[in-house]
Amino acid sequence: MNQSKVGTKKKASEKTYPRPAWVKKSIVAEEELCPDCFKVVGSKSRYQLVCMLGKSDGMTVTELTKRMKLTQPTVTHHLNTLRSVDAVESEDRGRERLYRLNRGAHCFDECKIPF
Numbered sequence: 001m002n003q004s005k006v007g008t009k010k011k012a013s014e015k016t017y018p019r020p021a022w023v024k025k026s027i028v029a030e031e032e033l034c035p036d037c038f039k040v041v042g043s044k045s046r047y048q049l050v051c052m053l054g055k056s057d058g059m060t061v062t063e064l065t066k067r068m069k070l071t072q073p074t075v076t077h078h079l080n081t082l083r084s085v086d087a088v089e090s091e092d093r094g095r096e097r098l099y100r101l102n103r104g105a106h107c108f109d110e111c112k113i114p115f
């Protein structure tokens, strides 16, 4: 029987995306981003949320909405996108949901997106 080697095969779905125009080289040096990182920095507001969460121990949607000057549904939408790539974690605190940056996420740990 053939023993298959683990980790040598490249995933067929590993597409890359060009770095969005608003992301300066000083923030992210890579010209091509993996799909997860592209989602994280794909919108300026979304990346601002990442940086805000990175400087805190966790914030609620209400707190984030106040600081961002965006509507709550917009903030929630961005947070869901970030959660879909594991960039943030959430925890229920009574009626509120607390969001935290997942510092060990692929984008921060491996691709070194700063926050």
Ligand SMILES: [Zn+2]
Binding pocket: 033, 034, 035, 036, 037, 038, 106, 107, 111
């Ligand atoms: Zn990445």
